[in-house]
Amino acid sequence: MGRTRTYQWEDPEALAQAAGSMAGIDFLRELRAGRLPGPPINYTIDFALDEVEPGRVVFSLTPGEEHYNPIGSVHGGIFATLLDSAASSAVQSTLPQGMATTSLDLTVKFLRRVTVDTGPVRAIGTVVSKGRQTALAQAQLVDAEDRLLAHATSSCMLFPVPPSQA
Structure with missing residues (x-):
């Protein structure tokens, strides 16, 4: 018999409205504290925001079979x-x-295979450089022993939130 997984989420429009109405650090802290609903992707994949400080965040995930590829x-x-x-x-x-x-x-570099036996993993994101219109950030995926599993860099565009969302 097949396995099933059920999840639900809140209306993402309310979250988008909140994002435009407060500073980024405050928005993320409200998410982490559970005073704002998580975005739908968090429930789809089942990951959590664990730490927030200026220029650094940490997400966690416990790998499950629902995350597996065909191999x-x-x-x-x-x-x-x-x-x-x-x-x-x-x-x-x-x-x-x-x-x-x-x-x-x-840009992602995959360094180690991950299975349910790997246990919880953390994605640690940090800002490398920030300008007025773009920023460069990196993130590391590590296991409980801080072994590097994957690494990424990302260029991000910075933009004003439309007044209807602020």
Whole structure:
């Protein structure tokens, strides 16, 4: 018999409205504290925002079979999603109210195979450089022993949130 997994999420429009109404660090801290609903992707993949400070964030995930590719290990897209979230959120944590970021690119290097036996992993995102219109961030995916599993760099575009969303 097949396995199943059920999840639900909140309306993402309310979250987008909140993002434009506060500084990036405050927005992420509200998410982490559970005072704002997580974005749908967090529930789809089942990862969490664990740490937030200016220029640095940490997401975590416990790999499950639902993350597997056809050869029995965690799909690289799961890694990429975690690393993209960590890198862009690190940038978001430095932005003032009314500004947002989106990824322009993401370069990922996969270094180790991950399975359910790997145990919990963390994606640690940090800002490398930030200008007025773009920022460069990196993220590392590590296991419980801090072994590097994957690494990513991301260029992020910075932009004002439209007034209707602020």
